[in-house]
Amino acid sequence: MPKKERKRLQVxxxxxxxxxxxxxxxxxxxxxxxxxxxxxxxxxxxxxxxxLGEGAQLDDYRAILETEGVSDENA
Structure with missing residues (x-):
């Protein structure tokens, strides 16, 4: 069976x-x-x-992303 192709992401x-x-x-x-x-x-x-598919609050995730060290805006 051929190996499943995966995408690579660098962060x-x-x-x-x-x-x-x-x-x-x-x-x-x-x-x-x-x-x-x-x-x-x-x-x-x-x-x-x-x-998110189960209706999690987007605002909760957005708040986490806004905290120092999580956002990549300074990269």
Whole structure:
């Protein structure tokens, strides 16, 4: 079976965000399976999309994006 083609995305994140990503991957990992930071990002994307589809408040997400360290307007 041919390998599923994936799109690549490069983003710039802060050291604090990288630390959060690393910690989350570590916490989700088990002795049987290590979880990569990329998998954590994919999981987060799916979770946010699902919540938005279920009527999550857009204002809540917008407020998070406006907080320091999350927005990429200064990049």
């Amino acid at each position: 710039v994140i802060s050291e604090e965000q990288d630390a959060l990503l690393t910690r989350t991957a570590y916490e989700l990992s088990s002795p049987e399976r290590l979880i990569s930071k990329s998998e954590v990002v994919r999981l987060a994307i799916e979770k946010i999309a699902k919540e």
